[in-house]
Amino acid sequence: MTTPIFTNNRLQNTLINLLSIVSALLFWHVLSVFVYPASTIIPAPSEVFSALFELITKRDIFTHVFTSLTRVIVGFSIAVFLGVGLALVAGYYKKVGTFLKPLIEFLRPIPPIAWIPIAILIFGLGDTSAYFIVFMGAFFPIFTNSFFGVNSLPVIYENVARSFEIKRLIFVKEILFKFSLPYIFTGLKIGMGMAWMSVIAAELIGAQSGLGYFIQLNRLLLRTDNIIAGMIFIGVIGYVLSWLLLTVEKRVIPWSNKK
Amino acid sequence: MLELKNISHHYKNQSRDIKISVLENINLLINEGEFVSLVGKSGCGKTTLINIIAGYIQPVGGSIFVNSEKVIAPGKDRIVINQAHDLFDWMTVYQNMGLVSKNDGAINKYLSMTGLSEFADAYPYELSGGMKKRLSLARALVADPKFIIMDEPFNSLDYQLKEKLQEELLDIVRKSKKTILFVTHDIEEAVFLSDRVIVLSGKPTQIKKELVVSLPNGRDISVRDSVDFIRLKNIIKAEI
Numbered sequence: 001m002t003t004p005i006f007t008n009n010r011l012q013n014t015l016i017n018l019l020s021i022v023s024a025l026l027f028w029h030v031l032s033v034f035v036y037p038a039s040t041i042i043p044a045p046s047e048v049f050s051a052l053f054e055l056i057t058k059r060d061i062f063t064h065v066f067t068s069l070t071r072v073i074v075g076f077s078i079a080v081f082l083g084v085g086l087a088l089v090a091g092y093y094k095k096v097g098t099f100l101k102p103l104i105e106f107l108r109p110i111p112p113i114a115w116i117p118i119a120i121l122i123f124g125l126g127d128t129s130a131y132f133i134v135f136m137g138a139f140f141p142i143f144t145n146s147f148f149g150v151n152s153l154p155v156i157y158e159n160v161a162r163s164f165e166i167k168r169l170i171f172v173k174e175i176l177f178k179f180s181l182p183y184i185f186t187g188l189k190i191g192m193g194m195a196w197m198s199v200i201a202a203e204l205i206g207a208q209s210g211l212g213y214f215i216q217l218n219r220l221l222l223r224t225d226n227i228i229a230g231m232i233f234i235g236v237i238g239y240v241l242s243w244l245l246l247t248v249e250k251r252v253i254p255w256s257n258k259k
Numbered sequence: 260m261l262e263l264k265n266i267s268h269h270y271k272n273q274s275r276d277i278k279i280s281v282l283e284n285i286n287l288l289i290n291e292g293e294f295v296s297l298v299g300k301s302g303c304g305k306t307t308l309i310n311i312i313a314g315y316i317q318p319v320g321g322s323i324f325v326n327s328e329k330v331i332a333p334g335k336d337r338i339v340i341n342q343a344h345d346l347f348d349w350m351t352v353y354q355n356m357g358l359v360s361k362n363d364g365a366i367n368k369y370l371s372m373t374g375l376s377e378f379a380d381a382y383p384y385e386l387s388g389g390m391k392k393r394l395s396l397a398r399a400l401v402a403d404p405k406f407i408i409m410d411e412p413f414n415s416l417d418y419q420l421k422e423k424l425q426e427e428l429l430d431i432v433r434k435s436k437k438t439i440l441f442v443t444h445d446i447e448e449a450v451f452l453s454d455r456v457i458v459l460s461g462k463p464t465q466i467k468k469e470l471v472v473s474l475p476n477g478r479d480i481s482v483r484d485s486v487d488f489i490r491l492k493n494i495i496k497a498e499i
Contacts, residue, residue: 163314
């Protein structure tokens with residue numbers, strides 16, 4: 001009789017999950033009706049959902065979504081290319097690693113948003129600044145995780161490669177890189193989260209388009225319903241992005257965690 | 260022909276500034292087609308000797324020669340099969356082989372010789388312990404080395420599987436006509452597999468005794484009960 005108990009548990013868990021969402025909505029509703037009745041401060045959930053519905057049907061928001069996504073893809077791609085590339089080089093040529101380490105350790109703790117003022121000064125308001133901030137957010141987790149992976153290659157694999165006289169480029173591509181893929185993916189997942197966070201932050205201050213700009217603009221217009229609707233968009237897209245990476249990871253490295 | 264000439268090695272203990280001698284004046288000649296075992300206690304420097312023969316480390320004294328040519332680096336002529344897991348986990352069985360050889364015919368030949376043809380598309384994590392060892396052997400064979408050096412390859416396996424793999428190894432060695440240097444601490448294993456057994460002493464390791472195994476060539480499990488087998492076993496046991 002173990003199976004029914006198991007399914008009961010699952011059903012129970014789903015119900016508890018639903019309950020948490022419903023109670024949050026209820027709390028929000030109570031807050032909007034009784035504590036802050038003015039909808040400019042806290043609109044009711046129903047108002048936000050109608051704003052959301054309107055944004056989707058009018059399609060205005062999709063240009064902002066598209067702009068933000070493009071910025072993330074550009075900045076993130078550069079971060080992946082440089083982060084993984086540099087990690088491989090630094091892992092293979094240990095002296096390069098020693099050279100890079102103090103620089104990385106110095107720059108890594110600076111939050112990506114702290115770069116916004118200087119990015120605006122150098123690149124002005126707009127796309128380039130946003131690419132730069134996204135890059136700054138994504139690069140460090142990608143590089144440090146990849147570098148850690150490359151450095152964890154067991155000596156036995158190096159020895160096997162030397163005995164079989166495997167060529168340098170094939171060693172880097174087929175052994176060093178592929179061994180490090182689980183570590184690289186950890187970096188990509190953290191980096192993607194940082195990239196999405198950074199693009200919104202960059203757009204709040206240094207851009208005139210994108211989801212960050214959209215919620216900032218609606219603050220000036222006192223359209224709190226649109227602000228929250230925009231926040232919902234930001235959350236959902238962030239979730240989808242990390243889900244996409246997880247799916248790719250399962251496809252690319254089926255052997256990971258199964259040693 | 261693999262020749263070890265006056266091999267000596269020591270490690271430096273940095274903190275106490277002393278040298279710890281591991282290998283002392285080891286001379287050995289292995290002819291092509293021979294199956295030679297090195298037997299010695301665990302921790303007696305066998306792995307250091309393998310690392311020197313493979314070219315991973317340079318000995319403090321002496322040299323290794325392959326057909327009169329001095330060994331200065333690792334190379335395809337001497338492949339080591341490690342005690343530890345050394346397969347590429349992210350590659351299928353076939354890809355593990357393909358990284359070493361571009362000859363599909365040879366890959367298929369050795370996969371079938373080691374009974375792995377059906378598992379060509381499997382990943383190492385999908386293989387049993389015995390199959391992993393066979394894949395290590397198949398990968399070594401496909402590189403067509405002059406010498407295969409096996410470092411306690413069956414150490415981590417249970418007794419029944421070990422016996423089975425030993426018989427399979429003999430069969431494969433007969434078919435592939437490879438020269439094998441087999442390192443083990445298991446006396447029975449050494450006698451069963453080898454044409455010649457070299458007994459190593461404790462630290463610093465020296466060659467203590469050399470025995471020619473005069474057992475029939477097409478050995479099977481029954482040979483373990485023969486008088487000759489037990490006699491050889493006891494001689495070695497007394498030396499270790």
